[in-house]
């Protein structure tokens with residue numbers, strides 16, 4: 031079957047299954063097990079407590095649908111493209127680059143690019159990072175005022191979101207200096223972050239793949255100025271993470287403080303290498319190795335598991351079913367894990383920068399909607415904010431719940447029980463809803479009668495039949511986080527291949543950057559071009575008037 035025939039069949043399938051309530055699918059007592067995957071399977075998992083369970087049974091996907099979705103993946107050539115990625119082929123075709131971030135988490139592996147081994151460089155940089163992190167943590171590398179107490183990572187996008195998300199996620203494992211992140215060019219970010227720090231015991235890491243990003247370079251200059259006011263040799267308290275070694279040298283950072291990576295590591299895929307240095311300093315090289323190992327086991331699974339039990343592939347297929355077939359324009363990521371508070375933001379870049387495209391690899395307009403809008407907040411906070419719309423609004427929002435079976439605070443186990451009860455309740459409520467009869471009974475109990483009873487009851491109806499998936503894991507450890515991040519990376523990859531787009535470029539961020547460059551002089555009183563639109567002119571006037 032051709033791809034377009036399979037899409038057509040999926041559309042027809044959508045028409046058939048949409049009338050059917052998800053809850054009724056559970057008349058099949060085997061449904062939960064049949065529409066779930068355990069990774070890596072109970073026996074293999076025992077050693078590391080690493081088993082995760084992805085349950086997609088609370089969706090309207092049935093066996094026929096799943097079969098078609100798997101045929102879609104096969105027809106789109108997911109397996110061949112995946113193998114090409116791992117083999118170092120230049121699958122980022124618009125930039126002529128290979129996509130080898132997976133090599134960073136498998137340092138003992140073998141990967142060649144155009145016949146050249148890339149692993150020696152990966153191992154060498156990792157060794158240097160470990161040595162540096164150990165010295166910073168152990169006091170071998172000090173600030174002018176003594177041992178390093180605080181690390182400030184200056185970066186944005188992929189040079190910020192990964193380590194910032196992971197540092198928060200792995201807070202129970204921190205035993206190194208405190209980590210802080212400055213990303214926004216808004217001076218408030220630098221000012222508020224530096225306010226409580228001592229320049230004499232702070233290490234600054236400038237993280238930028240290109241070392242040209244205006245936000246990062248502006249913040250780096252500002253922080254260097256802040257340090258220079260108190261420290262005689264600020265350069266000695268700076269390090270850089272970049273693939274532009276000439277520019278790091280121009281900035282004055284000594285080569286032994288620079289950790290480089292190659293152009294085959296995309297920004298949003300870069301936390302596994304030097305961009306992860308702040309995380310490594312916070313949790314130590316051994317736990318950083320566990321994080322890498324988690325990513326590597328997910329890679330091995332993605333490469334070898336049959337599609338029907340392949341976790342990233344299934345996550346992708348469920349996503350495609352909801353966004354591209356059923357037409358749900360957004361996807362909520364709802365971690366019931368406060369320490370994953372930055373995961374939605376991290377996934378926004380990973381998914382929306384990768385798959386927010388309108389043309390196929392060959393430059394033709396796409397025939398289906400591409401990546402959905404990804405958004406979310408941790409539970410249970412979101413329940414008291416936007417869940418109203420999720421339950422009773424007019425748009426269906428497929429929800430992706432994440433939760434750990436165990437927290438890190440045994441003395442607060444009752445909190446965790448409540449957290450778990452809530453996540454289970456939400457997916458059940460979304461699926462089952464509440465009909466008019468039950469709503470009437472509630473309104474009646476509240477004392478309403480007659481027409482008012484009818485009116486009140488209607489407001490208490492939940493349509494239900496709203497899809498969700500749940501990813502549950504024993505506990506959020508470095509290894510588990512590695513598995514989760516790699517799982518989402520490969521999910522995005524698989525979706526991109528099926529949609530026929532290039533998930534590894536990001537031309538859509540360029541226009542705004544160029545315009546910002548041309549508008550900045552106007553804010554400083556420069557002459558306005560004649561063609562300036564009325565709205566922008568009005569906004570500039572407002573700024574000028576506000577002084």
Ligand code: F6P
Nearest residue numbers: 187188189238239240243297539
């Ligand atoms: O503007 C988008 C982007 O290029 C992202 O893809 C990237 O992660 C981010 O900016 C930061 O880039 P750099 O690491 O080169 O500073």
